[in-house]
Amino acid sequence: MEREEIFSKLNEIFEDVLDLEEGANLTDSTTANDIEEWDSLSHIQLIVAIEKAFKIKFTSLEIMKWANVGEMVDSMESKLN
Amino acid sequence: MIVNSLQFFLFFVVVFTIYYLPIYRNTPKFQNLWLFLTSYFFYGFADWRMAPLLLGATIAFYFIGLWLKSEMEKGQTKNASMITTLGVVLGVGVLVYFKYMNFFADSFAQLLKAIGLNVSWTTLNIVLPIGVSFFTFKLISYIIEVHREHIQPSKDFIEFGTYVAFFPTILSGPIDRPNKFIPQLQGVRQFNYDMAADGCRQVLWGMFTKMCIADNLAPFTDRVWANIDGYSSATLILTSFYYSVQLYADFDGYSNMAIGVAKILNLQVERNFNHPFLARNIAEYWRNWHISLTSWLTDYVFAPLNIAFRYMNNLGIILAIVINFVLIGLWHGADWTFAFFGLYHGLLYIPLILSGSFAKKKKLRPNKIGIPNMKDFSYMLVTFLLVSIGLILFRAESFPQAGEYLSSILKCNDMFNASMLEGKRYIWPVILILGLEWLQRDKQHALQFPSNKLFNCAAVRYLVYAVLVSALFIYAGEVQTFIYFQF
Known part of the structure; x- marks a missing residue:
């Protein structure tokens, strides 16, 4: 799956889970600090939604390592391709 | 050697003078070595028998960090996980051995007694090394952060040792994170007037809340707790509110002194409090109370548990939170309360x-x-009330004592008899402190003045300092040790 395709699907998941009206506009450098609705509680809901939508499973260590959306997409890419 | 003592002042003058001598222009090594040596002197002064433990643990974690990194570079992820686990077990092991062994032995003996077996081992007399709860947490976070690839392991032992033993925070925190503190040790620190001046103000404010608020409330709350039966219900309620403010003034005061001293050395340490009594619910309170401890547990206990339990929805979050908070409770000491x-x-x-x-x-x-x-x-009041009720358990020496305190309140003895209400004279200072919390809610401490006509006038600022310094001499309560030193 192409990186762009992952991003567009991710944007939809973020908008849906976080209830964002104006769009998530995710980039590689987006972090939880950039989106007010993205807190520790919704973070877990996001991970579960991503795992379901892409039919993948992350390890705890992978999740803990991410510093921004780009690193999360790196992990996803390595599982999807 | 407590921070608000003449001894510490003299010690700090020596540390400061040599720390900023212009001989370190190009390398931070000497500055770090000086901080390392003075930190061990400071720690040894508190309890010299325990300095080898601190040094031994530091050496062990230094090598574990390097070993972990070399396995990660070789792509040995299983080995890396095992080494991380070893580090965590070692850190927790040191903490458990020194802090909880007596408790486990006693609880086990009582359990055996309850089922009719009498054991007669003498209680293990393990001495609690001062600061052990703080430095073991620093060591554990170091190993986890290396494993999570958020930091590189330190190759310079003195730099790493200075992070672990840094004297302003070694006895009682704040618990610094390696990714924020170690990089600061990698450059030469020049004297920064603005930061040092802010640090001095923060130390002054810390001394004021500790010596004039906490140390004045302590003898009163101690007296009430020593004779719960002898006071009216209203006094007991008021005392529980006072104890909340006392604990805050004590620990926030200590933290302000530690942070301020570090600022004078041009080093930023973690913030510990962010106006917790303005919290409108318990979650907000814990985000702002003893922040360096709660954020540590959030990152290394709550978050991993929450991730592990993620398919259990709300039940998973509740489980993660409850485990997290029982551990926060037990971190304070080995006691069921x-x-x-x-x-x-x-x-x-x-x-x-x-x-x-x-x-x-x-x-x-x-x-x-x-x-x-x-x-x-109204939400702030309810939260303050809930926190104060919790602190009855925290302050009590045993369950029966906590029960006695709560049941004495519920008896409503002389509840509305104003003449039986004791401790009234502390009400105004307490209201003053809480009012200042509100006014300065966007600032790190009360002496970061707002930028307006009044406080832009130097004379006004100096008047405030003069009033606070005089208060230290006139209104300081009987010297009390810091409550958090026992943890």
């Missing part, structure tokens, strides 16, 4: 989790005349 103190707070989170609001951060919005609006204010 602390475990229940933690459990109590964990249970208070449940309504917030079920309503989905526990992680939401809402800004405080004052009303037209600059005070909190009624809704916020």
